[in-house]
Amino acid sequence: MISVKNLNKYFFRHRQNEIHVINNVGLELPEKGLIAIFGRSGCGKTTLLNVIGGLDGFSSGSVEYDGVSISENTDYLRNSSIGYIFQNYCLSRGRTVYENVADVLRLCGERDEKVIEYRVLKALSSVGMEKFRNRTPDMLSGGQQQRVAIARAVVKSPRVILADEPTGNLDDANTVAVMDMLRSISGKCLVLLVTHEERLV
DSSP states (O other), rough: OOOEEEEEESSTTTTOOOOOEEEEEEEEEOEEEEEEEETTTSSSSSHHHHHHTTTTTOOOEEETTEETTTTTTTHHHHHHEEEETTOOOOOTSSHHHHHHHOOOHHHHTTOOOOHHHHHHHHHHTHHHHTGGGGSSSSGGOOOHHHHHHHHHHHTTTSSSEEETTTTTOOOOOHHHHHHHHHHTTTTTSSSEEOOOOTTTT
């Protein structure tokens, strides 16, 4: 499904402090399953994930989704096919749990509020957060915020979920819960997980 060929990315290109952060990487990723990108902090894992997800550019090579280059229609691919889960949750602080998840569907062009309500409540229910739908993120624990972030990622039924250190700020119990959710989700789509924690791999 995702094909990465001869991918290169530099920071500070052609300068004295040039960093070749992605060095001729090639990957063939399947339609579904849980794939981990593992390595020490600072080795370029998140940069690779961001390039695959269209959040960052690259210097040379290609990233294709079913033969379509991500460079051709980046915004469309991001909105239609990719869900994101970040280590620091990246929830909108002034909006409720419900609104944080609903905004994803609105960004994708959904205008029917009944459809939005159905899909949001289904996504929140899948992570056990439906009863917190009227709370704002500052009223939630770290584990609860990450559950909302997962609901936000899955609500549009993406083909790919990119998870960047999704358990990095969680305790052991919440780490197990989040990983169980991601493992379950990976039965329906591709989950690409970045981590430096060997025990998770």
